[in-house]
Amino acid sequence: MNLVLDNLTKEFGNFTAVDHLNLSMTNGVYGLLGVNGAGKTTLMRMLCTLLKPTGGKIYCDGRDIREIDQTYRGLLGYLPQDFGFYPEFTVRDYLLYISAIKGIRPAVAQKRTGELIERVGLAKAADKKMKKLSGGMKRRAGIAQAILNNPKILILDEPTAGLDPNERIRFRNLISELSEKRLVLLSTHIVPDVEYIANQILLMKDGAIVSQGTLSEILRSMPEKVWNCVVPQEAAHKLAQSCKVSNRKLIGRDAELRIISAEKPCETAVCAEPALEDVFLSYFGERGGSEHGEI
Amino acid sequence: MVRFELKKIISKPVSRIALLVQAAVLCIVCSIAIGNVRYVDENGDTIRGIAAARALREAKMQWSGYMTEELLAGVVEENARISRSDEYLSKDARENEKAYSKKQGFSDIRDLINRAFCGFREYDYYRIDSLTAAEMGSFYERRIDGLTEWLYSDEAVHHFSEAEKRYLIGRYQKLETPLYYEYFGGWEAALQDAPMIIMLTLLIAGFLVYGIFSDEMQLKADSVFFSAKLGRSKAVAAKIRAGFWLITAVYWITLLCYSAVVLTALGFEGAGCAIQLGSSNWKSFYSLSYLQDYLLTVLGGYLGSLFILTLSMLVSAGTHSGILAVTVPFILLFIPEFLRGISALSGILGLLPDQLLQMCTAVQLFNTYQLGSWVVGAAPVILAAYFLLTGMLFPALYRIYRKTEVK
Numbered sequence: 148m149n150l151v152l153d154n155l156t157k158e159f160g161n162f163t164a165v166d167h168l169n170l171s172m173t174n175g176v177y178g179l180l181g182v183n184g185a186g187k188t189t190l191m192r193m194l195c196t197l198l199k200p201t202g203g204k205i206y207c208d209g210r211d212i213r214e215i216d217q218t219y220r221g222l223l224g225y226l227p228q229d230f231g232f233y234p235e236f237t238v239r240d241y242l243l244y245i246s247a248i249k250g251i252r253p254a255v256a257q258k259r260t261g262e263l264i265e266r267v268g269l270a271k272a273a274d275k276k277m278k279k280l281s282g283g284m285k286r287r288a289g290i291a292q293a294i295l296n297n298p299k300i301l302i303l304d305e306p307t308a309g310l311d312p313n314e315r316i317r318f319r320n321l322i323s324e325l326s327e328k329r330l331v332l333l334s335t336h337i338v339p340d341v342e343y344i345a346n347q348i349l350l351m352k353d354g355a356i357v358s359q360g361t362l363s364e365i366l367r368s369m370p371e372k373v374w375n376c377v378v379p380q381e382a383a384h385k386l387a388q389s390c391k392v393s394n395r396k397l398i399g400r401d402a403e404l405r406i407i408s409a410e411k412p413c414e415t416a417v418c419a420e421p422a423l424e425d426v427f428l429s430y431f432g433e434r435g436g437s438e439h440g441e442i
Numbered sequence: 443m444v445r446f447e448l449k450k451i452i453s454k455p456v457s458r459i460a461l462l463v464q465a466a467v468l469c470i471v472c473s474i475a476i477g478n479v480r481y482v483d484e485n486g487d488t489i490r491g492i493a494a495a496r497a498l499r500e501a502k503m504q505w506s507g508y509m510t511e512e513l514l515a516g517v518v519e520e521n522a523r524i525s526r527s528d529e530y531l532s533k534d535a536r537e538n539e540k541a542y543s544k545k546q547g548f549s550d551i552r553d554l555i556n557r558a559f560c561g562f563r564e565y566d567y568y569r570i571d572s573l574t575a576a577e578m579g580s581f582y583e584r585r586i587d588g589l590t591e592w593l594y595s596d597e598a599v600h601h602f603s604e605a606e607k608r609y610l611i612g613r614y615q616k617l618e619t620p621l622y623y624e625y626f627g628g629w630e631a632a633l634q635d636a637p638m639i640i641m642l643t644l645l646i647a648g649f650l651v652y653g654i655f656s657d658e659m660q661l662k663a664d665s666v667f668f669s670a671k672l673g674r675s676k677a678v679a680a681k682i683r684a685g686f687w688l689i690t691a692v693y694w695i696t697l698l699c700y701s702a703v704v705l706t707a708l709g710f711e712g713a714g715c716a717i718q719l720g721s722s723n724w725k726s727f728y729s730l731s732y733l734q735d736y737l738l739t740v741l742g743g744y745l746g747s748l749f750i751l752t753l754s755m756l757v758s759a760g761t762h763s764g765i766l767a768v769t770v771p772f773i774l775l776f777i778p779e780f781l782r783g784i785s786a787l788s789g790i791l792g793l794l795p796d797q798l799l800q801m802c803t804a805v806q807l808f809n810t811y812q813l814g815s816w817v818v819g820a821a822p823v824i825l826a827a828y829f830l831l832t833g834m835l836f837p838a839l840y841r842i843y844r845k846t847e848v849k
């Protein structure tokens with residue numbers, strides 16, 4: 148499976164949500180990381196034929212997805228960011244219905260639905276109405292729906308948002324299991340999720356991919372360095388105004404800071420190993436912003 | 443897939459309520475239709491409903507037969523005889539009712555005589571009292587003469603072209619006379635309230651179908667729907683099918699129940715009688731039997747409902763707004779009502795879809811349309827036009843919905 152985005156662009160009026168994006172993806176897990184409004188959902192919608200690009204094309208194994216249309220959608224599984232469903236349907240009915248519109252034969256659909264209900268851990272809730280499920284259970288029904296047709300391309304838009312740590316870990320493991328022999332593209336703003344399961348990380352900003360590679364490639368390519376230092380609180384405050392601070396911890400009267408900066412921020416600073424979170428901050432963080440490092 | 447689409451609709455609380463209301467409406471309209479039948483018995487007491495219908499049928503069947511000069515003369519004489527009776531002339535209301543009781547058997551025929559011998563646009567309930575049996579020979583001619591006179595009167599002379607006038611007079615002349623008379627109260631009553639039940643069914647069915655297309659967006663289920671393999675082909679067709687079958691089922695179940703109940707209660711007799719036997723149909727230029735008129739009304743109602751509700755679904759698919767969609771039937775039903783008074787618009791109003799919901803009144807109107815020298819009545823025109831339009835709505839609905847983008 149091979150997906151190629153060629154100069155893909157989406158404009159809403161005169162606002163460009165996805166900006167001349169070029170990308171090639173094959174099997175494996177791709178983690179799409181970006182701040183709110185970076186254009187992740189817009190990109191995914193174009194990949195799912197839900198939005199028509201205003202420019203550029205998407206090729207699946209060399210063929211324009213707009214031309215092979217139905218065949219392409221047959222390869223697709225999609226879990227949208229705000230996953231909507233039919234509130235009065237039971238989980239089983241919902242999955243059977245989605246099987247039908249995915250063109251799965253009824254006998255196969257029955258079997259597949261039964262299996263997936265087990266697999267995502269909804270066996271007890273299979274005959275409950277969708278509206279009565281908890282957030283985590285809905286999300287599990289959502290993932291089940293996405294993989295009903297055993298898709299070659301699985302697109303998950305923030306699949307772990309709003310889940311408790313247990314659910315998140317379960318979900319991550321499920322996605323890892325699923326990633327065999329298919330292309331999985333998942334978006335998130337939760338950095339550890341990407342760190343754990345993505346083979347390839349895509350950093351998206353203002354509609355463009357600003358950095359791409361494996362975790363270690365991304366860490367190496369970081370344009371700034373990470374520094375650790377312990378300074379008096381007063382000085383810490385000043386540093387926070389002028390640098391990106393990825394962490395701040397109070398130790399007595401002093402503060403231990405983790406600073407992202409191209410230059411050594413202060414005398415006592417020592418260079419540290421970067422983590423993905425630091426890279427994220429380096430690309431997307433705002434200098435002296437009060438949201439970072441403060442509680 | 444259609445099964446799931448239907449399940450989506452039926453499982454909505456709104457739909458459940460709509461179906462309950464529909465069942466209630468059916469019961470109420472049936473009881474209104476049956477309860478409207480009144481009969482005054484020989485003691486002057488009014489009875490209603492099924493018993494009244496039975497008594498009326500018995501009384502009227504005594505006058506059944508071809509409405510020849512003799513039969514009409516018989517009515518005039520019988521009327522005169524009762525009008526001279528003590529009961530009729532008495533000052534006591536109950537005595538008067540007793541006299542009236544005796545006139546019920548020929549009340550339909552008396553109405554027709556009144557119509558025939560009044561001016562074309564007038565009606566005088568007591569006209570028969572000043573007529574003689576000898577005058578009845580001109581009964582059927584009076585109908586044609588009345589029309590001719592009216593067509594050339596100031597009121598109508600410019601409204602109809604020469605071809606239309608010729609057409610209307612020709613249609614009048616084509617009516618086979620003498621008309622055959624028998625009790626037709628069941629059909630008359632069923633037709634009287636048919637437009638009401640058809641319109642109510644339409645409005646209620648609007649609440650069943652308005653969301654078929656827009657609910658996907660409202661529920662945010664559209665992302666999964668349109669990214670599914672068949673989400674832009676068969677799944678859309680399944681929605682259209684579900685809408686079609688739902689409208690069809692609700693409409694026909696309601697109308698079959700209504701017809702069966704009302705006709706069983708009030709009588710199936712008179713199916714073959716000309717509609718001109720009904721006082722309000724006397725002037726109709728369509729040659730139809732009561733059965734034909736009834737079929738026309740019910741089929742027209744179905745076509746009209748299908749057209750309007752498909753249009754509503756189209757709005758639902760195009761605007762993604764269920765609220766707009768649910769107002770479509772109301773707009774199409776009530777706007778023509780407001781414009782009804784403006785006679786300059788009658789040509790256009792005669793072609794609006796609400797006419798389909800009341801074909802039995804549409805056939806009473808003088809709406810004709812002319813193409814070159816070819817003249818037709820409104821009824822076949824609207825049937826053909828809306829049949830084609832409805833046929834075009836379905837592919838349009840398919841095209842519009844399958845192109846939906848999720849923004």
Ligand SMILES: Nc1ncnc2c1ncn2[C@@H]1O[C@H](COP(=O)(O)OP(=O)(O)OP(=O)(O)O)[C@@H](O)[C@H]1O
Binds near residue numbers: 184186849
């Ligand atoms: N239908 C639309 N019309 C106009 N602008 C839109 C539309 N959809 C998205 N946008 C804009 O495009 C930009 C990208 O939106 P998008 O939803 O793709 O971001 P995102 O990366 O998914 O953000 P989030 O992390 O919050 O989900 C945003 O600025 C948004 O306001």
Ligand SMILES: [Mg+2]
Binds near residue numbers: 187188189
């Ligand atoms: Mg998003």
